[in-house]
Amino acid sequence: MEIDPFIFRLSIFILSIFVGYYVVWSVTPSLHTPLMSVTNAISSVIIVGAIIAALAGTSDNLFETSNIFGFLAIILAAVNIFGGFLVTQRMLQMYKKKKK
Amino acid sequence: MSANLSALFYLISGILFILALRGLSSPETSRQGNYFGIAGMLISIIVTFLTVGNFDKGFIYVLIFLLIGGSIGAIIAFRIPMTAMPELVAGFHSLVGLAAVFVAISAFLKPDAFNLGSAGNIKLASLIEMSLGAAIGAITFSGSIIAFLKLRGIMSGSPITFKGQHIINLLLGLSILFLIYYLCSSQSSNIFWTLVIISFLVGILLIIPIGGADMPVVISMLNSYSGWAAAGIGFTLENTALIITGALVGSSGAILSYIMCKGMNRSFFNVILGGWGATEQTLDSKGNEQKPVKSGNADDAAFLMKNASSVIIVPGYGMAVAQAQHALREMVDALKKNGVKVSYAIHPVAGRMPGHMNVLLAEANVPYDEVFELDEINNDFANCDVAYVIGANDVTNPIAKSDPQSPIYGMPVLDVEKSKSVLFVKRSLSPGYAGIDNDLFYRDNTLMLFADAKKMTEEIVKSL
Numbered sequence: 001m002e003i004d005p006f007i008f009r010l011s012i013f014i015l016s017i018f019v020g021y022y023v024v025w026s027v028t029p030s031l032h033t034p035l036m037s038v039t040n041a042i043s044s045v046i047i048v049g050a051i052i053a054a055l056a057g058t059s060d061n062l063f064e065t066s067n068i069f070g071f072l073a074i075i076l077a078a079v080n081i082f083g084g085f086l087v088t089q090r091m092l093q094m095y096k097k098k099k100k
Numbered sequence: 101m102s103a104n105l106s107a108l109f110y111l112i113s114g115i116l117f118i119l120a121l122r123g124l125s126s127p128e129t130s131r132q133g134n135y136f137g138i139a140g141m142l143i144s145i146i147v148t149f150l151t152v153g154n155f156d157k158g159f160i161y162v163l164i165f166l167l168i169g170g171s172i173g174a175i176i177a178f179r180i181p182m183t184a185m186p187e188l189v190a191g192f193h194s195l196v197g198l199a200a201v202f203v204a205i206s207a208f209l210k211p212d213a214f215n216l217g218s219a220g221n222i223k224l225a226s227l228i229e230m231s232l233g234a235a236i237g238a239i240t241f242s243g244s245i246i247a248f249l250k251l252r253g254i255m256s257g258s259p260i261t262f263k264g265q266h267i268i269n270l271l272l273g274l275s276i277l278f279l280i281y282y283l284c285s286s287q288s289s290n291i292f293w294t295l296v297i298i299s300f301l302v303g304i305l306l307i308i309p310i311g312g313a314d315m316p317v318v319i320s321m322l323n324s325y326s327g328w329a330a331a332g333i334g335f336t337l338e339n340t341a342l343i344i345t346g347a348l349v350g351s352s353g354a355i356l357s358y359i360m361c362k363g364m365n366r367s368f369f370n371v372i373l374g375g376w377g378a379t380e381q382t383l384d385s386k387g388n389e390q391k392p393v394k395s396g397n398a399d400d401a402a403f404l405m406k407n408a409s410s411v412i413i414v415p416g417y418g419m420a421v422a423q424a425q426h427a428l429r430e431m432v433d434a435l436k437k438n439g440v441k442v443s444y445a446i447h448p449v450a451g452r453m454p455g456h457m458n459v460l461l462a463e464a465n466v467p468y469d470e471v472f473e474l475d476e477i478n479n480d481f482a483n484c485d486v487a488y489v490i491g492a493n494d495v496t497n498p499i500a501k502s503d504p505q506s507p508i509y510g511m512p513v514l515d516v517e518k519s520k521s522v523l524f525v526k527r528s529l530s531p532g533y534a535g536i537d538n539d540l541f542y543r544d545n546t547l548m549l550f551a552d553a554k555k556m557t558e559e560i561v562k563s564l
Contacts, residue, residue, distance in 0.1 A: 006225055009335060009343055016347030019118055024352040027124040029448070029473050032356060032455030033185055035124050036323055039349040040192045042117045042137055043330045046199050047166075048110075048148045049214075049337050053206035054165075055158045056213030062158050066209035071165050073202035076195040078169025079176070084192060085138050086177035087185075091459055092134060095127040098467035 034091045041084025047077035101150040107340060109147040114344030116140030121348060127468050144341050182463045183420050186319060186453040187251040193322045194244035197303075200237030200329040201296060204230045207336055208292055214337060220287050226336050231280045231292070233332025235299040240325040242303030247318050250307075251452065257312020265309060272302050310371065316360040317371045319453050324353025356454045363448030365500075365511035393529065393541055395548040398559035401488075401523050404547070406564060408485035410441040412477065414514055415457055416450050418491025418526075422553035425464040428490065431557050432466070434564040443480070444471040445514055447495035478515050487519040489540075490553050493526070497538045506536060522546040525556050 027035050053070030116136045123133015149159070180188050207214050207230050208222070216226040249255035279295040282288075310318055331346025361368050405411055413432065419425060432442045444466065450457040461471055481487060489496055496516040500508045516522055517540055524546055531537050540546055549556050 005338070006335075009338065009340075012340060013331060013335070013343050013347050016114070016118075016344045017351050020121070020348040020351035021355065023118060023121045023348070024355045027121065028126060029359075030446075030455060030458035030468055030471060031124045031127065031130060032359075033189075033453060033459045034130065034455070035121065035352065036189050036319070036356070036454065037185075037192070038120055038124070038134060038137055039323060039327070039352050040189060040196065042120060042141065042345050043196050043326050043349045044199070045113065045117075045141060045144050045341050045345050046196065046203060046330050046333055048144055048339055048342060049203035049207070049333050050199060051145070051148045051162055052152060052214060052337065053203055053210070054162055055152045055154045056206070056210050062161065064210075066206040066213070067158075069202040069206040069209070071161065073199040073206070074162060074165045075169035075172075076199040076202070078166045079173040080169075080192050080195045080199075081141055081173065082170040083173030083177045083188075085134060085141070086174055087180060087188065088134050088137075089131070090177060091182070091185075091462070092127070092130045094459070094462040094465075095130070095468045096462070096465065097127075098469050 031092075031095075034088050037084050037088045037091070041081055041088065044077040044080035044084065047074060047081065050074045050077055101147065101153070103151070106147050106151045109143055110339055110341035111344075113140040113144040113147075113341040116143070117341070117345050117348060121352070140341070182459055183423070185456060185459060186315060186451075187248050189453060190244045190248040190251055190319055190322065193319075193326045194241045194248065196326040197237045197240030197242075197244060197329055200326075200333050201234050201241060203333050204234035204237065204336070205292075205296070208234075208289070216336070222287060224284055227284050227287070228280065229332055229335040231283055231295060233329055233336060234292075234296055235276050235280070236325055236332055237329035238296050238299035239303035239306065240322055240329050242300045243307045243318075243325070244303075244322050246304055246307040247315065247322060250312055251315055257315075259311045260308040265305070269302065269305050272298055272305070276302065306372070314364075314371050315452050316449055316454055316456075317357050317364075317368070320353050320356035320360055321372075322353070324350050324357060327351070327353055360449060360454060363512065365508065391542045393548055394544075394546065395550055396523075397549070398551075398556060399563045400547060401549055401556075402560045402563040404521060404523065405435055405440065405486050405488070405560070406438050408440055408520075410443075410480075410484045411435060411486045411488060412481060412484045412519065413442065413444045414487060414489045414492050414496060414516060415444065415446070415461070416490070416492025416495065417452060417457075418493075419553055420451065420457070420460050420491065422491065424490060424554035424557050425460050425466075427554050427557040427561065429461075429464045429466055431561045431564070434561055438564070442470065443477065445474070445477045445481075446471060447474055447492065447514055448512070450492060450495065474512055474514060481515045481518040484519040485521065487516045487522045488525070489516060489522065490525045490557065493531075493538055494536070496540055497536070499536065499539045508536065516540060517543055517545070520545060523549055525549045525551065525553050527552060 050073035120137030123129045283291045327349025334342030500511045500513045
């Protein structure tokens with residue numbers, strides 16, 4: 001009997017939840033705000049779906065409804081990717097150690 | 101690029117995202133972690149282009165839209181003041197949610213582009229995954245918009261409640277499940293649109309009854325939702341990077357919500373159902389009987405602190421509102437010159453989002469190894485000469501330890517009253533968010549400094 005590929009994806013998903021659980025508990029509380037902004041940025045990897053949606057079909061009818069939703073999603077995700085990573089970088093640069 | 105090869109690259113992206121979060125375990129490794137995240141994102145985007153393999157006109161448009169969005173994001177990231185981080189994060193959550201909805205809509209309209217079957221005949225599993233992704237995405241979007249408006253002060257922070265609210269929410273929640281079931285059997289696009297609209301509505305109704313001071317929980321919760329929405333879309337697209345990321349973000353937000361709830365000693369459901377607002381009025385104001393309060397001025401405070409050997413600063417959200425963090429650092433610098441040992445004590449819910457106070461102090465050039473969490477520093481109050489409470493209130497109230505009748509009973513608090521003397525900067529004796537009197541005001545070792553947090557701190561700097 002063959003295993004449905006869905007089961008493999010589900011396995012990845014559930015194992016990742018466990019990884020996430022342990023990794024996030026190890027994040028120091030003083031960095032919880034950068035944690036939120038960086039998780040925000042990486043969840044914008046949804047742009048992968050947006051690109052596929054935007055480029056679907058032939059180039060003759062590039063702006064069908066489904067493509068337009070794809071392009072809009074690209075803009076939203078791109079705001080988040082750049083905004084999320086840059087603001088995280090800006091915050092992390094402020095964390096300094098005591099001058100000895 | 102073959103599907104197998106691209107799947108391997110997506111796995112690499114996923115691992116880089118895990119490393120990005122791992123880096124945040126200490127400030128030293130955190131910057132490197134952020135670069136891992138950026139690398140993971142770059143790999144994902146490039147691999148997607150190569151997999152689609154369509155470099156015609158469409159490709160140019162994709163780049164243009166990417167740059168438009170990217171420049172908007174970059175401008176926001178450089179301009180945003182650190183005090184506005186909570187609303188920025190809420191705003192960003194709404195974008196992830198809406199992007200998930202849009203991708204789900206495209207997948208529903210053109211399933212063949214995603215290998216999900218054909219329009220009107222979409223694979224059952226994909227249909228369930230995309231409708232869940234769309235529903236959670238829509239809830240994240242509208243919920244985050246409400247949170248954004250409340251944090252920004254455009255909408256009042258007080259809870260909006262009406263009769264039968266919980267029943268309406270319950271019915272709408274059930275109708276989402278029913279619609280997904282019905283969508284699977286009918287494949288009707290009308291049902292799909294109805295599902296999206298009802299989910300938007302649920303997001304709004306879910307957040308309006310939650311009060312402004314509960315926002316740390318709300319933001320964390322929406323963070324979690326945006327992750328689950330991404331995971332739903334990840335299943336639809338059969339994309340490992342998206343599934344891993346969704347799971348990471350989902351659990352991260354859930355853990356932060358848990359930490360925030362614990363910091364307020366409230367259950368998650370108690371926050372979600374908008375619990376506290378109702379009890380606020382029923383508290384009788386027995387604090388009104390005149391109790392003696394000692395008050396002082398900047399010179400007294402400066403004298404006390406200059407002659408202390410150790411001082412602990414307890415900042416709260418009021419410090420951020422008054423923009424007093426820079427003045428505070430000047431005061432601490434002056435104290436250090438006098439040989440006073442200074443550290444900062446941060447309560448888990450001191451800001452408007454998890455870790456907010458730490459960022460504000462870091463911005464004011466406070467070294468992070470002088471800043472301590474509640475568990476780390478609470479025992480030190482007993483050996484400290486002066487505690488300087490600025491903009492915090494409920495998180496210092498000793499009543500949480502002594503009076504089981506109090507609504508904040510059991511909430512972890514900073515043991516400020518144990519220090520030899522307490523300087524409490526506050527404009528008046530008015531109660532804090534929880535609506536209860538702070539016992540600390542009337543203690544013998546407390547000196548109240550009635551003033552604006554920033555002005556008072558500046559005056560203390562002068563007299564030092």
